[in-house]
Amino acid sequence: MNGPEPTLQARGLECVRSDSLLFSDLNFSVRAGQVLQIEGPNGSGKTSLLRILAGLTPPNDGEVLWRGENIVRRRFAFLSEVAYLGHQLGLKAELSVEENLRLSLALSGLSFSPVRLSEALQTVGLMGREDTPARALSAGQRQRITLARLILSTATLWILDEPFTALDSSGVSLVEMLLEAHLNHGGLAVLTSHQTVRLYGGLIKLALA
Amino acid sequence: MRQMASPFLALLKRDLLLAFRHRGELANPLLFFLIVVTLYPLGVSPEEALLRKIAPGVIWIAALLAALYSLENMFRSDFDDGSLEQMALSPYPLSLLVVAKVLAHWLVSGLPMLLLAPVLALFLSMPGPALAVLELTLLIGTPLLSLIGSIGVALTVGLRRGGILLTLLVLPLYIPVLIFATNAVSAAAAGMPVAGQLYFLAAMLVLALTLAPLATAAALRISLS
Numbered sequence: 130m131n132g133p134e135p136t137l138q139a140r141g142l143e144c145v146r147s148d149s150l151l152f153s154d155l156n157f158s159v160r161a162g163q164v165l166q167i168e169g170p171n172g173s174g175k176t177s178l179l180r181i182l183a184g185l186t187p188p189n190d191g192e193v194l195w196r197g198e199n200i201v202r203r204r205f206a207f208l209s210e211v212a213y214l215g216h217q218l219g220l221k222a223e224l225s226v227e228e229n230l231r232l233s234l235a236l237s238g239l240s241f242s243p244v245r246l247s248e249a250l251q252t253v254g255l256m257g258r259e260d261t262p263a264r265a266l267s268a269g270q271r272q273r274i275t276l277a278r279l280i281l282s283t284a285t286l287w288i289l290d291e292p293f294t295a296l297d298s299s300g301v302s303l304v305e306m307l308l309e310a311h312l313n314h315g316g317l318a319v320l321t322s323h324q325t326v327r328l329y330g331g332l333i334k335l336a337l338a
Numbered sequence: 339m340r341q342m343a344s345p346f347l348a349l350l351k352r353d354l355l356l357a358f359r360h361r362g363e364l365a366n367p368l369l370f371f372l373i374v375v376t377l378y379p380l381g382v383s384p385e386e387a388l389l390r391k392i393a394p395g396v397i398w399i400a401a402l403l404a405a406l407y408s409l410e411n412m413f414r415s416d417f418d419d420g421s422l423e424q425m426a427l428s429p430y431p432l433s434l435l436v437v438a439k440v441l442a443h444w445l446v447s448g449l450p451m452l453l454l455a456p457v458l459a460l461f462l463s464m465p466g467p468a469l470a471v472l473e474l475t476l477l478i479g480t481p482l483l484s485l486i487g488s489i490g491v492a493l494t495v496g497l498r499r500g501g502i503l504l505t506l507l508v509l510p511l512y513i514p515v516l517i518f519a520t521n522a523v524s525a526a527a528a529g530m531p532v533a534g535q536l537y538f539l540a541a542m543l544v545l546a547l548t549l550a551p552l553a554t555a556a557a558l559r560i561s562l563s
Contacts, residue, residue: 185426186563208429217420223359224352235348236428236435 133196135161135210135285135317137182141191144177151177152337155191161285162312162331165319169337175321176216176290178337182319183213183288195286209237212284214292218275222264226255226274229263233278241281249280253303268295279307287311287318345430346438353442367408368450374400375458386463393462394472394523401451401476402512405483406505408447412439412488413495413558422495426562432555440481440488440551448480464527471526471536475519478539485543485550486511492557515542 136158143153151174159165167175180186182193184200184207193200200207220229227246234241241249250256253273255266263271272295279287292304305327308318312331326332357364378396379389416422416439425435455476459469490508494500522535 180563183427185423205429208427211427213423213427215420215423217418217423219420219424221352221356221415221419221421223356228352228355232348232352233424236345236424236430238344238430240344 135196135315136194137286137317137319138194138197139182139191140194142178142181142188142193143190144174144181144186145189146174146177153190157335159317159319159333161315161317163317164308164312164326164328164332165317166326166332166334167319167321167337168323168334173337175337179213179215179288179290179319179321183211184208185213210283210285211288212279212282212286213288213290214275214279215290218271220263220271220274223262225260225262226250226266226277227259229274230278230281234281237282237284239281239283245281246277249277252280252307253277254299269297269300272296273300273303276304276307279311285316287316287320289318289320291321291323293322293324345428346434349425349435349438350442353439354445357442357446363411364446367404367447368454370407371400371404371451372454372458374403376461379462389462390464390527393459393464394468394520394527396462397455397458397472398475398479398516398520398523401455401480402483402516404451405447405480405487406508406512408443409484409487409491409508410501410504412443412491414491417495417561422558423562426559432558433551436488436492436551436554436558440484440554443488444481444484448476448484451480452476464523467529468523468527471532472523474536475522475539478536478543479515479519482515482539482543482546483512485546486515488554489550489557492554492561494561495558496561515539518542 138158139155142155144151155178157165167178169175177186181188184193184204195203195207195210219233224232230246246259247256250258253276255270255273255277258266263274266274293301296304301324309328311318320326375396378392382388382392413422416425426432428435452473455472456469459472464472487508490504493507494504497503518535518539522532522539525532525535
């Protein structure tokens, strides 16, 4: 399943949204140990680009390659290695923190022990909240649940859409710490953010007009 | 295969758990079914011969409308909170996850109607053999309604006010189910053979079970992109 080097490549991507061209002939590549930060004003197509990279939206032209192969053709292999964190968190308000995490990981065929769960919750600052319904948590805490999902997943490629929005300053440094650890384990990430991301290395930037 | 079962069962379990925590909403379509049927003797006529004659149609029309009414919730909340996105990003086939969702939907909306129908049938003085056939047609027919409906819901879930469109899309496909099912029950009441109609319904179920999840998964991907 693991082919050559984990690399995400974009080749000649083009995206048209409601009759206006957001970007065209977009080429880049992200290697293991690198974070690509996509910058640009509102409506410049950052989220659209992330959705194309995750395979949620087909591009109008061009292709996305993972480990050198088209992500549409190698769907299973690609999606087994991706964690996507979108604008909507994908959490059920009526379910507890643990139930939410169990389901979202089961969708990738993964499971975890109670020990790993409490470790992950401790890392994101939700210790002892396993049984709290997501509805009873604040926006920032809910975002922290999705960070716990990243910790528990085995994904190599993280695609994060505005991961800092609802987080306080300790949350921001938590995301940076998680990214750092992820890169050290040979992972890679693509994210959009208006903030400056402080990483020791491996940060590359792409500006959308 | 073992690996395939895990996301399927997890999703099924989650949907049943959510339904259980929303019991109030769950009861709505069922209550609708109950009210429509019980209003007939009051509104039309309490005459036994007439009720017996219209009973199959009344129960089936009420079941069909209740099914239609319950459809919209199938993917709505998952679409709104981003769970559907996560499902589409699962490495496992989306059509498999769709089957889990439809099954959960049927268990909480179709199955209770199946359990309620005999009581209502007695209420409309339906004879015994017809009652058995009514149950059979509901057993085959209600999953069929859920499966056909899932395609329509998947197509309209991205629209804010998809309700009317959903009805227009789905209703024509519900008509054959209604015709064969009521015809079978009426035939049974008259003491005639019903195997033909039941086989036809069963064939439609097999067809829907094979094709509807694929169509629904494709429609969901369109709604998401």
